[in-house]
Structures are given as structure tokens and as C-alpha cells.
Amino acid sequence: MPLWPVYTGTTEPHDGIDLLPAPPPWRAFDGGPALPAPADTDDAAAVSPDRRHRAHTYRATPESVQLVNAALYLRRPLLVTGPPGTGKSSLAYAVARELRLGPVLRWNITSRSTLADGLYQYDPLSRLYAARGDDRSPTGDSGVEDHLRLGPLGTALLPYARPRTLLIDEIDKSDLDLPNDLLNILEEGQYEIPELARAARHAPDAHAEVMAHGTDARVPVVRGRVRCRAFPFVVLTSNGEREFPPAFLRRCVTLRLRRPDESHLAEIVRAHLGEPDEHARPLIARFLARAGSGDLATDQLLNAIYLTGAAGLDENSRDELAERLMPYLSRAADPDAH
Structure with a gap:
């Protein structure tokens, strides 16, 4: 039976996410092969004590609980606005802890942030230097995966069996293009890595093993394309410093946090x-x-x-x-x- 609410705000961890009903037909994704979500202990050393403390002590309002569940059910990003210090980013950590969604993938936005920064980073120079020191003749574009690492957004869209939590912090500090660029990626739930797609022309059935964000573990990417399976729980925070395009807003569930009474x-x-x-x-x-x-x-x-x-x-x-x-x-x- 479906469960409402999945997220309760009680801070007690549980597996209620497994009782989430099927997504709306227009938000169903079928990426694969399915990957197990990492446990919280996988990055225990990387998560600051401050973040762990805030996840444990966060106190959600009834409105927050309602709209978090709406975002989870609809497989839509949650846009959280409000004054500084109202717990916008802490909400993402609290939800991830209660629903056992694994380590939070965090992307801190600046005015210089681009969509590519969130998806993956590729270092062609390190590959060139490695090739010069290697007498073997690689076939096609093999070896490119050794010089590529997925970003927080790119990792969140991997085909995990359970949704990951992605915190896109202070989206209002981005340039004018980033919200619309994000809109397309989050609507489609997929993206392409051109460097790997070119390599796949020489071996169509092969897959590359690339490093994911926040870990040295490698994950398979087939033919240079990544498509999610369980849409991630995406939290975008904003201090209200700018207006967002209507097309962006209508694809988000919007939660405004107010000063606590x-x-x-x-x-x-x-x-x-x-x-x-x-x-x-x-x-x-x-x-x-x-x-x-x-x-x-x-x-x-x-x-x-x-x-x-x-x-x-x-x-x-x-x-x-x-x-x-x-x-x-x-x-x-x-x-x-x-």
C-alpha cells in the first residue's frame, strides 16, 4: 500500500521510501543497469559533524512535510526559498537521513557555475600526458573514463534503485542561463557524455567505468548516456535574490520557509x-x-x-x-x- 506521508519530519530513520507509489506516467524513468544507493556510512568521514547534527536536530513544519512529500510523489524538484538561517539546506540533509537515501550530493552555486560543472569534469590534459607515457596503442577513444569524474548532478541522475538526494545550494546566485539549462536536464532525467559517446562508436556494447562524485568508486555508463531510474530528491535553495522564469517555476514544487514563531x-x-x-x-x-x-x-x-x-x-x-x-x-x- 502507498504511504503518506513518506517523509514525516520525526527524524527517525525508516524505509518508507520503498512504499512510494509509482510516478506519474510523464515522470517515469527506466535507466539501467540499476545501482544500489550507497549507505550513509560510505562518506561518514566526508560529512561534517555540523551537517550530521543539523540532519538529526532539524524540526520541520507541517507545510514542509506536506511539500517534501509532494515533491517525492511527483518526482519534481523542490525549490526552497526564505530568509537566511531558516534551514533551507538543512532540510535536504534531514530528509536524506530519515528516508535513508545515502549521502547528500551537494552543489554550491556561484555566478560562474555552469551546467557542465554539475554533470561531469573531464581533464583532457591529464589524458594527453598519460598517453605520452604509455607505449600501448589504445583502440578508438578508450581510456577516456580514467580522466573523467561525474559531478553532483551527474551522479544524482545515475540509475540508482533508490533516489539520491541532490542539494543545489543558492541557485539564485547563478547566471541567467543556469536555471533554464537545469530545467531541461531535470525534465528529461538524462544526459550524454560526448567523450564517452564517441568511444562507444568503436565498441557499441561496451561500457565505461567512471568515478562518481564524492567517492573513488566507479559506476558503469553505457554508450556515454546516463538516465535515471529513481528520480532524485532535488532541493534547490534560494534566498529570494532574483526571479526565476515561469517555465522553471511550474516544474518545481515551491516551499517558502518563514521565520519560526x-x-x-x-x-x-x-x-x-x-x-x-x-x-x-x-x-x-x-x-x-x-x-x-x-x-x-x-x-x-x-x-x-x-x-x-x-x-x-x-x-x-x-x-x-x-x-x-x-x-x-x-x-x-x-x-x-x-
Whole structure:
């Protein structure tokens, strides 16, 4: 029987993803050969303690749970917008942890990022140097796979039996073309590696073993084409610094995260630092009062509660330090910025 919700937001890992119903006919993919998804332990050394902690302590809102499940059911990317510090990127790690989707594939976007950066990197110079030192005569374009590594997007679209989690962080920092370029790839669920496709002309039934993102393990790519099997859970984050094309927006499920209210904020503090005490409660109230006048991040409150409690300061010193730890993130809201 299908399961709703698959993602519950309870932070308890489970295999509910196996009960996800079949995709809509227009979002069904048949890539192969099927690959087992890597376990979380496969990159335990690569994942920072901060990310593991955030995945475990993330507290989802009912709206977040609903729209994450909508994206999973529809096999559509989830566009998460909202002010800084509202947990946009942490959501991807929390979903991956609860649904046991393996290590999160993260692609940090800058103004120089291109679609090719996300799909794969090929180093023709290293191949040239290797060929000069090798007396063997390669057939056709063989050996190219030794100088090619898939990127986070390219890895997410491999034919895994379970969906991988792909975090495309701060998509609003990209140039104007990247959202539309991404649109085509995520709509088709596939891409071609021309260097491998050329090699396949000499051996049509052969496949190349290429390195995937975040690991030295190799995965098979047949005839230079990659097509997904289980569409990845794609989270695109945006701080709202730009508008996106309508064609891009209509192919995404959109979730807007808002600043947490008092009860949600207390729940977040409780998850990270335990039950709010007599020192934490006034800081929560001050944070909420100040948040109405400008941008503040939940991280600032957590830092203030931890440090003022750990330092053993008197009340006046605590208040002064807390004030300095919670400045507005935008200069327009800061009375001392003028």
C-alpha cells in the first residue's frame, strides 16, 4: 500500500521510501543497469559533524512535510526559498537521513557555475600526458573514463534503485542561463557524455567505468548516456535574490520557509541545546522581538544561548554579549549602519 506521508519530519530513520507509489506516467524513468544507493556510512568521514547534527536536530513544519512529500510523489524538484538561517539546506540533509537515501550530493552555486560543472569534469590534459607515457596503442577513444569524474548532478541522475538526494545550494546566485539549462536536464532525467559517446562508436556494447562524485568508486555508463531510474530528491535553495522564469517555476514544487514563531523556535532550541532555561527564554523573546525589524538567523540565537550559558557571565555581561551575537544581517535594518 502507498504511504503518506513518506517523509514525516520525526527524524527517525525508516524505509518508507520503498512504499512510494509509482510516478506519474510523464515522470517515469527506466535507466539501467540499476545501482544500489550507497549507505550513509560510505562518506561518514566526508560529512561534517555540523551537517550530521543539523540532519538529526532539524524540526520541520507541517507545510514542509506536506511539500517534501509532494515533491517525492511527483518526482519534481523542490525549490526552497526564505530568509537566511531558516534551514533551507538543512532540510535536504534531514530528509536524506530519515528516508535513508545515502549521502547528500551537494552543489554550491556561484555566478560562474555552469551546467557542465554539475554533470561531469573531464581533464583532457591529464589524458594527453598519460598517453605520452604509455607505449600501448589504445583502440578508438578508450581510456577516456580514467580522466573523467561525474559531478553532483551527474551522479544524482545515475540509475540508482533508490533516489539520491541532490542539494543545489543558492541557485539564485547563478547566471541567467543556469536555471533554464537545469530545467531541461531535470525534465528529461538524462544526459550524454560526448567523450564517452564517441568511444562507444568503436565498441557499441561496451561500457565505461567512471568515478562518481564524492567517492573513488566507479559506476558503469553505457554508450556515454546516463538516465535515471529513481528520480532524485532535488532541493534547490534560494534566498529570494532574483526571479526565476515561469517555465522553471511550474516544474518545481515551491516551499517558502518563514521565520519560526515562538513555539517552533523553542522546539528548535530544545533539539539543539536541551530545554530552554531561565537564561535562554529571555534571549528567545528578544530574538523574536528584534526579528520583526530585520533579518536574523536562527543560528545567531543558538550561538547566543550556548555562549552566554557556557561562559558563566553575569546578567549584564550576558545581555551585552547576546546583543553583539545577534546583529541584523542586512545593513538597512541596523541603526548603527548609517
